[in-house]
Amino acid sequence: MAKTAIIIGGGPAGLTAAYELLEHTDVHPIVLEATDDVGGIARTVNYKGNRIDIGGHRFFSKSDRVMAWWENVLPFQAAADGERGELKVTYQNSSRTLQAGQPAADPETTDRVMLVRPRVSRIFFQRQFFPYPITLSVGTLRKLGLAQTIRVGLSYLRVRVAPLREERSLEDFFINRFGRELYLTFFKDYTEKVWGVPCSEIKPEWGAQRIKGVSISSAVWHAVRTLFKSDDSIAQKGAETSLIERFLYPKYGPGQMWQEVARMVRERGGEVHLRREVVRIHAEGKRVVGVDVRDLETGVVSRLDGDAVFSTMPVRELVQAFDGEVPADVARVASGLAYRDFITVGLLLRKLKVRGEARPGMPEGLVPDNWIYVQERDVKVGRLQIFNNWSPWLVRDPATVWVGLEYFCNEGDELWRRPDDDLARFAAGELAHIDVIDAADVLDSVVIRVPKTYPAYTGTYEEFDRVRAWADEHPNLFLIGRNGMHRYNNQDHSMLTAMTAVENLRDGVHTKDNIWAVNTEDDYHEER
Numbered sequence: 001m002a003k004t005a006i007i008i009g010g011g012p013a014g015l016t017a018a019y020e021l022l023e024h025t026d027v028h029p030i031v032l033e034a035t036d037d038v039g040g041i042a043r044t045v046n047y048k049g050n051r052i053d054i055g056g057h058r059f060f061s062k063s064d065r066v067m068a069w070w071e072n073v074l075p076f077q078a079a080a081d082g083e084r085g086e087l088k089v090t091y092q093n094s095s096r097t098l099q100a101g102q103p104a105a106d107p108e109t110t111d112r113v114m115l116v117r118p119r120v121s122r123i124f125f126q127r128q129f130f131p132y133p134i135t136l137s138v139g140t141l142r143k144l145g146l147a148q149t150i151r152v153g154l155s156y157l158r159v160r161v162a163p164l165r166e167e168r169s170l171e172d173f174f175i176n177r178f179g180r181e182l183y184l185t186f187f188k189d190y191t192e193k194v195w196g197v198p199c200s201e202i203k204p205e206w207g208a209q210r211i212k213g214v215s216i217s218s219a220v221w222h223a224v225r226t227l228f229k230s231d232d233s234i235a236q237k238g239a240e241t242s243l244i245e246r247f248l249y250p251k252y253g254p255g256q257m258w259q260e261v262a263r264m265v266r267e268r269g270g271e272v273h274l275r276r277e278v279v280r281i282h283a284e285g286k287r288v289v290g291v292d293v294r295d296l297e298t299g300v301v302s303r304l305d306g307d308a309v310f311s312t313m314p315v316r317e318l319v320q321a322f323d324g325e326v327p328a329d330v331a332r333v334a335s336g337l338a339y340r341d342f343i344t345v346g347l348l349l350r351k352l353k354v355r356g357e358a359r360p361g362m363p364e365g366l367v368p369d370n371w372i373y374v375q376e377r378d379v380k381v382g383r384l385q386i387f388n389n390w391s392p393w394l395v396r397d398p399a400t401v402w403v404g405l406e407y408f409c410n411e412g413d414e415l416w417r418r419p420d421d422d423l424a425r426f427a428a429g430e431l432a433h434i435d436v437i438d439a440a441d442v443l444d445s446v447v448i449r450v451p452k453t454y455p456a457y458t459g460t461y462e463e464f465d466r467v468r469a470w471a472d473e474h475p476n477l478f479l480i481g482r483n484g485m486h487r488y489n490n491q492d493h494s495m496l497t498a499m500t501a502v503e504n505l506r507d508g509v510h511t512k513d514n515i516w517a518v519n520t521e522d523d524y525h526e527e528r
Contacts, residue, residue, distance in 0.1 A: 005505070006291055006304060007031045008278050009312030011040020012491050013481030015261045015272075016069075016498040017310045022268045025506045029265065030304065032276040032293055037255065038262045040312070041342075041453055041482075042491055044255030047446045049396030051253050052346050052404055054450055056371055056385055059114060059248035059257075061492035065499065073260050074114045074250055075105035107251050107393070112260070114248040115391055120368045123186065124354075124384075125375040127435060132373055134178075134186050148185070155179035170457075171199035173207035190375050193382050194408045195340055195456060203457040206488060251393050254491070278313060283324025288477045308505055310498070312481035314339065314452050315467060330470045336460030337467075337486055341416065342453035343407040344385075345427035348400055350441040366401055379430040380415070381405045400443065405431065411451045420447040455486040468516065475510040485516070493519040 005021055007014045010033030018029035037043050045052040061067055105113035123130040128143050141149045156179035163176045170191065174183040191199050250256040262272045279301060280292035290305035311318055319326060319334035352366060372384040385404040387394040395402045405427045409415040418426065424445035432439040464486060471479050478501040479485050481494040489497070496518045504515070 003027045003307040004305070005029050005308040005310060006306035007310045007312075008291070009033060009040060009481065009484070010035075010038040010258070010262065010272060010274070011312055011481060011494070012042050012258065013312045013484060013494040013498045014040075014310065015258055015265065016495040017478075017480060017502055018265045018270050018272070019261055020499055020502040021505075022265065022270050024502060027308070027505070029270040030306070031262075031265070031270070031272040032278055032291075032304075033272070033274050034277040034296065036274055037259075038272065038274070039255040039258035041450060042254040042258060044253030044394075045446075045448055047346060048444070050346065050348060050402050051255075051387065051394040052344060052446070052448060053253045053255075053385065053387065053390055053394070054344060054448065055342065055406070055453065056390070057249075057254040057491055058119065058370075059250070059254070059491075060246075063492055063496060066492045066495055069495070070114065070248065070257070073264070074112055074257060076114045076248060077116045078106050111251055111256075113251050115251055117247055117249045117370075117390065118368070119247055119370060120389070121371040121373065122369055123373045123375050124434070124436070125186065127376075129372075130186075132371075134182065144185075148181075151181045152179065152185070155181035167204045169200045170202035170204055170207050173204040174199065177207075186375060189377055190373060190382065193380070194454075195458070196408065196410060197458055201458060203461060206457045249391055251391055253391065253394055279321060281309065281311075281318065281322045281324075283322065283474065285324075286474050288324075288474055308476040308478065310478045310480055310501060312484040312494075314455070314483040315471075315479070315486045318479075318484075319467065324474075327470065330467050333460045333463045333466050337464070338456040338459035338461070339411075339452040339483075340454040340456050341409055341411045342450040343409060343415065343423070344448045344450070345405040345407070345424055346446040346448070347403050347405065347424070347428060347431070347437075347442055348444040349403060349437055350400065350443060352401055352403075352436060353438050353441075354436045374434070376434050379434055380407060381427065381430050382408050384431075384436070408454075416449065423447050452483060455483055455488060457488075461486070472512045476505075478505070478512070478515065480515065487519065489519050 003026065005017070005027045007017050007029055010031050014031055014033070015038060018031050021027045021029045035043075041054050042057050043054060045054065059070060061070075107113045107115055121132040123132045123134065126143075130140055130143060131137060134140065144152065159176060159179045164172050167173050167176060171183070171188070174187045174191075178187065188199055191202075195202055265272055275296040277294045277296055278291045279294050281288060282290045282292070282303075288306075288309045290303055291309065292301050293304050294301045313321075314337075316334050316337045316339075319331060354367060366388055367386065368389060369384075369386055370389050372386070374381050374384055383406040385406065387402040387404060388398070392398060407415060407427075415423070424447055428437070428439050428442045428445070431437040467486075468479075471477060480497040480501050482489045485497065497515050500515045500518060501512075503509070504512070
């Protein structure tokens with residue numbers, strides 16, 4: 001009898017696992033996704049022809065395997081600049097030329113294409129733009145003013161001479177890399193806006209995952225190098241990923257990638273079921289044997305047996321749903337894991353009020369940024385996406401500006417519970433307050449709430465190893481992806497955990513150490 005793998009979640013990790021099972025094993029994958037679309041937080045929401053990328057997903061990786069995997073699903077754009085018929089990609093300390101996709105992919109004539117997009121992200125602070133990641137450039141220092149520049153410089157020199165010996169919190173992590181003054185200016189308030197708790201209460205592992213290796217000195221060195229050499233690579237393996245300046249992006253947003261993967265999985269005999277919520281996980285001894293699934297259309301709960309389970313569901317929910325033996329300590333730690341939730345408010349605009357350096361071909365009233373990190377302390381919005389700059393095909397009318405305001409909150413709090421119309425007016429008012437838009441230029445709006453977007457390094461996270469050890473005792477249970485591992489993975493990291501898990505199942509490897517090792521080595525760190 002053919003073996004079956006139950007995959008909980010149809011996001012990047014879950015669909016990668018399904019694809020890899022079909023590619024490398026004789027195991028039949030059954031993907032169960034609770035929402036009405038695949039992609040998880042990497043899905044694309046289509047609102048009246050205007051598309052929203054939840055959270056923003058740049059497609060680049062320092063992994064050759066991931067880059068090749070993406071190109072196999074969606075061929076790369078034929079020419080990065082409209083002139084060459086080939087695409088230079090440099091990584092792993094070597095370079096190669098990709099020949100115009102497989103076959104050549106022209107976004108003007110085909111939808112199945114990964115665009116090559118310029119990366120521009122800046123900080124909006126004191127009603128001015130600053131580079132992101134922050135650098136001690138002449139422009140930055142001029143905007144900060146002489147007095148603050150002196151404080152920043154002295155603070156940075158002080159920490160270089162006498163760094164904190166032990167980094168006990170994210171605050172310590174930031175101070176050791178940027179100095180206290182720059183931390184207080186550009187990092188403290190924004191980070192606490194994201195997580196809802198003081199930086200002094202967040203474990204330093206968050207910083208180690210997201211911005212390992214990026215510092216004032218590395219950013220300045222990068223700026224100096226770019227004066228003398230232009231690097232047009234995409235997967236620039238020799239550079240800190242915060243400084244990568246070009247990336248790949250599906251024509252219709254990240255959800256297009258995962259819709260295409262779901263189609264391929266189904267075509268090859270796998271199953272992908274939407275609106276199916278796993279409510280119980282059955283185990284016999286140390287083996288997981290099946291799950292109870294609720295059909296969200298009918299409310300009917302049915303049992304589904306399987307030979308292995310790949311889980312991307314939040315760890316807290318997985319432990320609560322487990323009907324096998326769960327030690328009291330494991331249940332306690334799992335129940336104390338914290339999450340940060342997320343709201344995107346999409347605003348369709350006639351134009352932006354704020355001005356910046358426009359790229360050729362951009363509509364009037366548009367700045368070049370993909371993301372703008374809003375560091376202003378008098379508004380709640382954390383980040384602003386400009387979807388025109390991710391892909392012009394995300395916007396129905398190219399004469400309009402389509403933006404997404406990102407709010408970080410806790411499910412059930414005051415912001416989360418606001419009615420959509422009220423929240424949209426509030427968001428527009430915030431952008432008008434900081435002079436980014438004129439409220440009269442708002443044409444339409446939509447509100448999207450995403451629970452458990454960010455597994456938090458707070459609560460009982462310090463004891464998470466207890467949960468990991470318990471889960472690893474079950475040889476046919478594989479925790480993969482961001483929420484599945486309660487780890488702030490990026491899309492490529494989540495994919496790599498799925499690939500590694502499938503290899504373990506195929507090869508009979510029962511240790512899970514190699515899965516947990518993904519996104520702990522220097523090569524896998526990036527900041528977003």
